[in-house]
Amino acid sequence: MLFAGSKAAAHWPLPCGAACKNATVWPCNGKTPTCFSFGESKLHSQATTADVWPGAAMFDWTTCSTCSMRTAAASFSRGAWCALALPLNGTNNRNMEHMRSLITAFPEQLKQAWVTARTTPIDFNGWTPSNVLILGMGGSGISGAIASKMLSDASPVPIIANNDYTIPAWTGDSTLVVACSYSGNTEETLAALDAAVKAGAQVVAITSGGQLGALCDLHGWLAVRIPGGEPPRSQFGFAFTSVMHVLHEAGMVPEDLYSAFGSAADHLRANQANCIERAEALADLVEGKQVLLYSDTAQEGLAIRWRQQLNENAKLLCSHHVFPEMNHNELVAWETGDEGYVVLMIQMPEDHKRTRIRMEVCMEIFQEQGADVVVVEGDGEDSVLRFFDLVHVGDWLSLLLAERAGVDPVDIEKIDHLKTALAQIP
Amino acid sequence: MLFAGSKAAAHWPLPCGAACKNATVWPCNGKTPTCFSFGESKLHSQATTADVWPGAAMFDWTTCSTCSMRTAAASFSRGAWCALALPLNGTNNRNMEHMRSLITAFPEQLKQAWVTARTTPIDFNGWTPSNVLILGMGGSGISGAIASKMLSDASPVPIIANNDYTIPAWTGDSTLVVACSYSGNTEETLAALDAAVKAGAQVVAITSGGQLGALCDLHGWLAVRIPGGEPPRSQFGFAFTSVMHVLHEAGMVPEDLYSAFGSAADHLRANQANCIERAEALADLVEGKQVLLYSDTAQEGLAIRWRQQLNENAKLLCSHHVFPEMNHNELVAWETGDEGYVVLMIQMPEDHKRTRIRMEVCMEIFQEQGADVVVVEGDGEDSVLRFFDLVHVGDWLSLLLAERAGVDPVDIEKIDHLKTALAQIP
Numbered sequence: 001m002l003f004a005g006s007k008a009a010a011h012w013p014l015p016c017g018a019a020c021k022n023a024t025v026w027p028c029n030g031k032t033p034t035c036f037s038f039g040e041s042k043l044h045s046q047a048t049t050a051d052v053w054p055g056a057a058m059f060d061w062t063t064c065s066t067c068s069m070r071t072a073a074a075s076f077s078r079g080a081w082c083a084l085a086l087p088l089n090g091t092n093n094r095n096m097e098h099m100r101s102l103i104t105a106f107p108e109q110l111k112q113a114w115v116t117a118r119t120t121p122i123d124f125n126g127w128t129p130s131n132v133l134i135l136g137m138g139g140s141g142i143s144g145a146i147a148s149k150m151l152s153d154a155s156p157v158p159i160i161a162n163n164d165y166t167i168p169a170w171t172g173d174s175t176l177v178v179a180c181s182y183s184g185n186t187e188e189t190l191a192a193l194d195a196a197v198k199a200g201a202q203v204v205a206i207t208s209g210g211q212l213g214a215l216c217d218l219h220g221w222l223a224v225r226i227p228g229g230e231p232p233r234s235q236f237g238f239a240f241t242s243v244m245h246v247l248h249e250a251g252m253v254p255e256d257l258y259s260a261f262g263s264a265a266d267h268l269r270a271n272q273a274n275c276i277e278r279a280e281a282l283a284d285l286v287e288g289k290q291v292l293l294y295s296d297t298a299q300e301g302l303a304i305r306w307r308q309q310l311n312e313n314a315k316l317l318c319s320h321h322v323f324p325e326m327n328h329n330e331l332v333a334w335e336t337g338d339e340g341y342v343v344l345m346i347q348m349p350e351d352h353k354r355t356r357i358r359m360e361v362c363m364e365i366f367q368e369q370g371a372d373v374v375v376v377e378g379d380g381e382d383s384v385l386r387f388f389d390l391v392h393v394g395d396w397l398s399l400l401l402a403e404r405a406g407v408d409p410v411d412i413e414k415i416d417h418l419k420t421a422l423a424q425i426p
Numbered sequence: 427m428l429f430a431g432s433k434a435a436a437h438w439p440l441p442c443g444a445a446c447k448n449a450t451v452w453p454c455n456g457k458t459p460t461c462f463s464f465g466e467s468k469l470h471s472q473a474t475t476a477d478v479w480p481g482a483a484m485f486d487w488t489t490c491s492t493c494s495m496r497t498a499a500a501s502f503s504r505g506a507w508c509a510l511a512l513p514l515n516g517t518n519n520r521n522m523e524h525m526r527s528l529i530t531a532f533p534e535q536l537k538q539a540w541v542t543a544r545t546t547p548i549d550f551n552g553w554t555p556s557n558v559l560i561l562g563m564g565g566s567g568i569s570g571a572i573a574s575k576m577l578s579d580a581s582p583v584p585i586i587a588n589n590d591y592t593i594p595a596w597t598g599d600s601t602l603v604v605a606c607s608y609s610g611n612t613e614e615t616l617a618a619l620d621a622a623v624k625a626g627a628q629v630v631a632i633t634s635g636g637q638l639g640a641l642c643d644l645h646g647w648l649a650v651r652i653p654g655g656e657p658p659r660s661q662f663g664f665a666f667t668s669v670m671h672v673l674h675e676a677g678m679v680p681e682d683l684y685s686a687f688g689s690a691a692d693h694l695r696a697n698q699a700n701c702i703e704r705a706e707a708l709a710d711l712v713e714g715k716q717v718l719l720y721s722d723t724a725q726e727g728l729a730i731r732w733r734q735q736l737n738e739n740a741k742l743l744c745s746h747h748v749f750p751e752m753n754h755n756e757l758v759a760w761e762t763g764d765e766g767y768v769v770l771m772i773q774m775p776e777d778h779k780r781t782r783i784r785m786e787v788c789m790e791i792f793q794e795q796g797a798d799v800v801v802v803e804g805d806g807e808d809s810v811l812r813f814f815d816l817v818h819v820g821d822w823l824s825l826l827l828a829e830r831a832g833v834d835p836v837d838i839e840k841i842d843h844l845k846t847a848l849a850q851i852p
């Protein structure tokens with residue numbers, strides 16, 4: 001059943017803010033509605049009482065006059081009425097299941113990504129760059145941001161994530177440029193790559209094809225080819241493993257850190273149920289609140305990944321900041337923080353010990369202001385396993401929040417609208 | 427009078443959310459309350475009708491039972507009652523005037539900063555670094571973030587802002603480390619500097635003294651000494667001009683860009699009234715809304731400066747993001763954006779032309795969701811003048827919002843509390 005695990009289904013607000021009439025906690029009168037189990041074989045509007053709510057004396061669909069959401073109402077012998085908002089239509093029901101299957105398959109994706117990396121030779125013939133620029137946007141750009149932070153205490157040269165049309169003036173023939181575009185057609189990344197090539201940089205591409213794939217074929221650039229056709233954010237396992245593979249071959253990644261990527265799939269497969277459980281507990285706490293994500297500076301990439309997944313899957317506007325920097329500005333603004341906020345405090349054993357003390361003191365301050373504060377800790381034996389563990393928890397959280405809000409986790413209508421507008425202006 | 431320019435003083439909500447009883451728009455019945463003009467010579471609770479509201483038939487103070495805020499109420503001959511929340515006590519009245527005087531003196535500060543820079547030799551004896559790390563936190567760290575972005579299309583080597591206890595592993599004897607700490611006692615900056623010195627980096631300090639000043643004396647490090655004793659964020663003119671001076675002497679800053687710093691003071695002095703006017707118009711639009719700051723990637727440092735000033739002066743929690751990156755994630759979340767938000771869209775003529783199209787399309791999307799959208803443009807003949815123009819507008823906006831909300835723009839009680847807690851743990 002689609003919404004098993006959602007503890008207060010009858011209390012979902014309608015998008016327009018109107019309350020479900022006569023709503024009580026589901027299951028109502030001990031009866032469990034089965035309306036979600038008929039899937040797409042029958043449209044909601046064609047469902048009968050027997051399909052939807054066995055044992056109900058009366059059953060009917062109504063439509064909210066403000067937001068047009070379908071509401072199922074049923075009465076039982078004891079005279080109580082139940083109402084249930086049904087945010088799913090055929091399309092986002094299908095998309096919900098698709099995104100769920102992609103997230104469920106994340107451990108398997110990591111396994112395939114590791115095989116792909118190990119079987120894709122990236123040979124620099126002894127050349128070592130003096131700096132690295134990782135080009136990419138959104139779901140293809142986050143890997144660069146994370147790699148830059150994760151390798152800060154290890155890489156012998158600066159690694160800089162670049163999320164724009166333009167590149168820094170220092171890009172030159174001693175620069176390794178890693179161009180990440182899942183579709184291969186991201187206009188910012190292609191423009192930045194063009195500039196980097198003109199500056200004489202060494203190029204490696206990570207893509208499923210598109211124009212970037214064609215450029216690789218044309219110029220014989222080194223490349224990691226990954227399977228295409230899915231939302232880029234869902235293919236983070238391929239993208240990030242590929243970036244780390246390229247950086248490893250360039251001498252930027254310590255062996256123990258790199259080899260941990262080979263264990264990530266098994267670790268997550270064994271811990272997936274636990275990840276989902278933690279995500280559900282988080283969803284209970286986050287639902288309906290304004291989310292603020294905080295982490296140590298070293299984990300900023302992870303905080304950004306959570307922010308992006310909450311943005312794209314759950315359609316939530318939220319904010320992030322890092323410790324200790326936020327102690328010097330945003331902390332002061334907590335005078336006006338209140339119970340409308342929930343703080344997700346990402347913590348890892350690697351956090352600086354003084355930063356950890358700062359977090360403890362600040363969590364008390366946030367709570368004094370009325371905010372909910374939740375510590376989010378990675379589970380795993382090493383930093384890479386803990387990292388992927390939290391990526392997975394964040395992915396599940398974004399899916400669960402999408403389900404509860406009744407939004408489509410795949411749909412990116414506003415980006416599509418923007419791209420259409422951009423395409424009309426050469 | 428303290429609150430001249432505040433157009434709806436009678437409508438300030440009390441901090442507890444209760445409304446002022448019988449409030450009407452000030453001035454009430456054509457009479458102007460003078461309650462703010464007696465300053466600190468007399469406590470509010472000792473004020474008489476004659477002090478506070480000339481011509482009022484009756485006058486009294488009441489105290490909100492929920493939040494203890496003092497409220498002045500007066501009746502006039504026509505029988506109308508007025509009520510006015512008085513959020514100021516003696517302390518933040520004094521602090522409000524102090525921060526106002528610091529912001530008013532910003533053009534003069536820029537002039538002094540330029541003189542200081544031009545008379546402080548920073549001689550690298552022909553040495554050129556292969557990368558630059560700018561250490562600093564909060565009001566002392568923002569200069570590094572801005573310099574890094576502003577010089578992206580000019581600097582021959584990577585310039586990286588570092589806001590943490592730790593430094594990247596690539597820091598070495600070819601690294602120029604610019605250590606910025608206004609007080610000279612910022613523990614993160616001192617820890618990072620210690621690590622940088624051990625790594626063999628070349629050090630230049632920017633400070634008013636403290637431990638960092640003493641270290642400069644001890645080791646004979648190059649340094650730009652700036653006047654101390656004020657809130658670091660208010661001394662941005664000194665800090666940023668000094669950072670750019672050091673980078674210029676290291677060969678990272680084009681001459682025309684550097685020389686524009688010499689014109690900034692005169693430009694701002696001539697345009698200050700205009701800056702205040704624009705800030706007041708912005709304050710009208712921003713008051714009571716959730717603020718989202720957006721800019722082109724190249725202007726992210728400026729967006730962060732605004733965010734920090736709204737945090738620290740106006741005690742506002744707010745968020746920022748950059749174009750085009752936000753088009754790939756946060757834009758999707760605008761499905762849930764609404765009239766509670768106001769977008770401040772920072773625009774400069776230097777914005778990438780495709781990014782500018784993205785901004786135009788997205789502003790329509792934000793408005794369709796019900797949000798207010800305000801374009802914020804820098805005024806000035808070159809990029810440096812426009813930059814300082816917007817810094818100044820942002821500073822004024824933060825002060826005006828502090829005034830309207832009745833909060834103390836100098837007070838950083840939560841940081842003080844944190845520092846006290848940290849000091850107890852060695």
